[in-house]
Amino acid sequence: MRQLVFALALLIAAPAAAQPTTPPAPFAYRQLDDPKQEAEAKALMETLRCLVCQGQSIADSDADMAGDMRSMVRERIKAGEPPEAIRRWLIDRYGSWVSYKPTVEPVTWPLWAAPVVLMALGFWLARGRFRRRAR
Amino acid sequence: MRRILLFLPLTLFVAIVLVFAFRLWAPGDTIVRSRMVGKPMPDFALKPIVPNHPGLAAGDLHAGQPRLVNVFASWCIPCRVEAPQLETVKARGIPIDAIAIRDKSADVTAFLKSNGDPFERIGDDPRSQVQFALGSSGVPETFVVDGAGIIRHQHIGEIRPEDVDGIIRAFEAAR
Numbered sequence: 001m002r003q004l005v006f007a008l009a010l011l012i013a014a015p016a017a018a019q020p021t022t023p024p025a026p027f028a029y030r031q032l033d034d035p036k037q038e039a040e041a042k043a044l045m046e047t048l049r050c051l052v053c054q055g056q057s058i059a060d061s062d063a064d065m066a067g068d069m070r071s072m073v074r075e076r077i078k079a080g081e082p083p084e085a086i087r088r089w090l091i092d093r094y095g096s097w098v099s100y101k102p103t104v105e106p107v108t109w110p111l112w113a114a115p116v117v118l119m120a121l122g123f124w125l126a127r128g129r130f131r132r133r134a135r
Numbered sequence: 136m137r138r139i140l141l142f143l144p145l146t147l148f149v150a151i152v153l154v155f156a157f158r159l160w161a162p163g164d165t166i167v168r169s170r171m172v173g174k175p176m177p178d179f180a181l182k183p184i185v186p187n188h189p190g191l192a193a194g195d196l197h198a199g200q201p202r203l204v205n206v207f208a209s210w211c212i213p214c215r216v217e218a219p220q221l222e223t224v225k226a227r228g229i230p231i232d233a234i235a236i237r238d239k240s241a242d243v244t245a246f247l248k249s250n251g252d253p254f255e256r257i258g259d260d261p262r263s264q265v266q267f268a269l270g271s272s273g274v275p276e277t278f279v280v281d282g283a284g285i286i287r288h289q290h291i292g293e294i295r296p297e298d299v300d301g302i303i304r305a306f307e308a309a310r
Contacts, residue, residue, distance in 0.1 A: 018210060018211065018212050019210060020208065020210050020236070020237035020238070021210065021239065021242075022237045022238065022239060022261060025262040051167055051272035051273070052272075052273070054165055064237060064263075065263055065266075065272075065273075068237075068262050068263040068264070068267070069263075069267065071262065072262075072264060072267060090267075091170075092170060093169060093170055093171055093267065093268070093269070093270035094167055094169070094170065094270055094272065095167070095168070095170055097167065098167070
């Protein structure tokens with residue numbers, strides 16, 4: 001009996017809707033007609049972070065907000081705006097965190113210096129070993 | 136010197152493990168704050184979404200007196216949670232305008248009917264474009280805009296009873 005009541009309760013249970021029901025923006029799921037512009041848009045979208053699913057790019061995310069942002073990127077590229085200007089616009093609003101492309105600023109200097117430092121360290125170690133061999 | 140060098144890899148390894156362990160124990164802050172705080176309201180003009188409230192334009196937030204702008208949606212559950220707090224804020228004489236994100240007229244009307252209607256103007260942002268221009272990353276969010284149209288404060292997430300004093304203080308500071 002109790003199981004039956006539970007089963008009936010499940011039938012009338014409606015999931016709490018926490019999603020907009022309005023249709024997606026025009027270019028959220030539609031590519032631009034010009035393949036060159038679409039390639040530019042795609043390259044930019046892959047390096048912009050979704051604000052909802054924070055580990056994903058807006059190109060990968062199914063969040064409604066990511067769809068709106070994709071549509072915005074495509075519409076602006078269609079209107080002739082350069083991709084880096086769109087990235088700049090978003091960084092001005094959300095901080096460099098919104099972009100996956102690392103920026104050059106004091107906090108990222110170690111990141112840019114790391115390859116050079118590691119190469120130098122490697123050369124130094126290798127030199128020591130070759131010297132010992134030669135002896 | 137050699138001995139120190141021999142221990143270097145182990146030391147580095149332990150240091151990296153400690154960094155990882157620390158971040159697992161205390162994950163970073165994932166809240167995205169708007170960089171528009173301290174900057175003028177971006178230019179926009181939003182149509183009305185319900186018949187009994189006018190739409191919202193950037194010029195309306197330039198009125199000599201500070202105002203609150205609540206970014207909300209009828210489909211957003213935390214927005215229902217903060218409704219009583221918005222009523223409290225309004226009862227203290229603070230004018231509140233709103234931006235409805237991706238919403239429908241009938242849904243907003245029903246939302247205001249069941250949760251109360253503290254808003255003067257409500258702008259319709261059907262594709263989150265003004266939300267992006269504000270640097271807002273979700274609903275609900277509340278901005279304090281001063282009389283010259285400069286964004287002075289951003290509250291992220293629902294306004295809980297304990298946040299009301301902070302909102303009122305931010306409003307007073309924007310006078």
